[in-house]
Amino acid sequence: MDDVIIIGGSFAGLAAALQLGRARRKVTVLDTSLPRNRFAGHSHGLLGHDHKPPLDILAEARQQLARYPTIKLVNARADSISGAIDDFSVLTGDGESLAARRLILSYGVADQMPDIPGFAKGWGTSIVPCPYCDGFEVAGQHWGLVWSGPQSHNQVRLFHDWTDTLTVLTDGHEIPSDVRADLARRKIPVVDGRIAEIAQQGDHNAIVKLDTGSKVSVDILFAHPRNKPSASLHESLDLATVDTPLGIILKVDERRETSLPGIYAAGDLANPLMPSVTLASSHGATAGISAQQSMLV
Numbered sequence: 390m391d392d393v394i395i396i397g398g399s400f401a402g403l404a405a406a407l408q409l410g411r412a413r414r415k416v417t418v419l420d421t422s423l424p425r426n427r428f429a430g431h432s433h434g435l436l437g438h439d440h441k442p443p444l445d446i447l448a449e450a451r452q453q454l455a456r457y458p459t460i461k462l463v464n465a466r467a468d469s470i471s472g473a474i475d476d477f478s479v480l481t482g483d484g485e486s487l488a489a490r491r492l493i494l495s496y497g498v499a500d501q502m503p504d505i506p507g508f509a510k511g512w513g514t515s516i517v518p519c520p521y522c523d524g525f526e527v528a529g530q531h532w533g534l535v536w537s538g539p540q541s542h543n544q545v546r547l548f549h550d551w552t553d554t555l556t557v558l559t560d561g562h563e564i565p566s567d568v569r570a571d572l573a574r575r576k577i578p579v580v581d582g583r584i585a586e587i588a589q590q591g592d593h594n595a596i597v598k599l600d601t602g603s604k605v606s607v608d609i610l611f612a613h614p615r616n617k618p619s620a621s622l623h624e625s626l627d628l629a630t631v632d633t634p635l636g637i638i639l640k641v642d643e644r645r646e647t648s649l650p651g652i653y654a655a656g657d658l659a660n661p662l663m664p665s666v667t668l669a670s671s672h673g674a675t676a677g678i679s680a681q682q683s684m685l686v
């Protein structure tokens with residue numbers, strides 16, 4: 390039996406494994422190699438790894454983990470989880486049944502691409518979610534923001550630190566009159582209509598075609614599609630969740646323990662703030678240490 394099985398071996402899961410491996414705990418990491426930022430050419434904001442391709446950062450991390458004899462990295466999907474503290478079972482897609490005293494869920498979330506021609510193609514290059522990740526490279530240029538709800542008003546305020554040239558695309562959302570007045574005061578144009586298509590030109594530069602017939606060209610488009618957990622394993626054990634404006638996440642305490650003793654969660658799957666490799670790694674490390682300390686005799 391393993392001490393810990395980690396489901397999802399990306400930034401959060403590998404950070405958890407590193408702490409556990411260094412504490413000489415027996416760990417299996419199951420991973421299907423589909424990190425959320427795999428569409429991005431470079432990852433920004435992680436100390437020591439700024440502006441590196443995300444898959445290179447993960448490959449280097451996996452190489453470093455190979456040094457620890459108690460960590461096993463397995464390329465497999467977890468299909469189901471069951472049991473209780475000190476006696477969890479995980480069934481893999483290969484039909485293997487694994488057992489562990491603790492589980493760490495770090496299988497991330499999947500962005501749900503809207504059914505707009507060109508959206509999925511531009512995701513990670515001309516269409517991005519986060520200014521901390523991609524804002525610096527296009528600072529001062531013309532940004533577009535696809536409105537996704539009340540939280541978009543905060544994005545407008547946030548974006549001021551990077552650019553003074555912003556266009557809001559309502560994409561069919563109703564923007565309340567007081568918010569429209571604030572946008573007008575900030576001299577931010579608001580373009581009504583649903584997005585019919587997004588064409589890409591060069592590395593960035595999105596040309597947004599609206600169902601009204603008009604077109605808006607921007608140097609980068611920010612959008613926040615809804616997301617959902619990349620797997621539904623938490624549902625079988627009825628783990629508590631929290632609603633966020635863009636999807637559900639798992640509820641955890643400050644030690645990253647979920648509502649079921651012995652199961653921890655880390656990374657985007659349990660992060661109510663913004664998605665971030667740094668936060669995923671930090672929460673993963675916390676989950677690993679918490680799981681280890683919960684097994685002390």
Ligand SMILES: Cc1cc2nc3c(=O)[nH]c(=O)nc-3n(C[C@H](O)[C@H](O)[C@H](O)COP(=O)(O)OP(=O)(O)OC[C@H]3O[C@@H](n4cnc5c(N)ncnc54)[C@H](O)[C@@H]3O)c2cc1C
Binds near residue numbers: 667
């Ligand atoms: C376009 C884009 C660009 C981004 N750029 C940046 C950036 O520059 N800087 C930054 O800090 N953040 C960036 N982010 C955010 C960043 O991608 C996430 O915060 C980070 O990947 C979260 O790490 P994680 O380990 O929680 O989840 P993920 O990286 O999403 O990894 C989850 C892992 O679990 C695996 N998995 C899923 N289901 C199963 C299962 N059933 N069994 C086994 N394995 C499973 C997946 O294959 C995947 O490998 C970006 C996000 C996007 C969408």
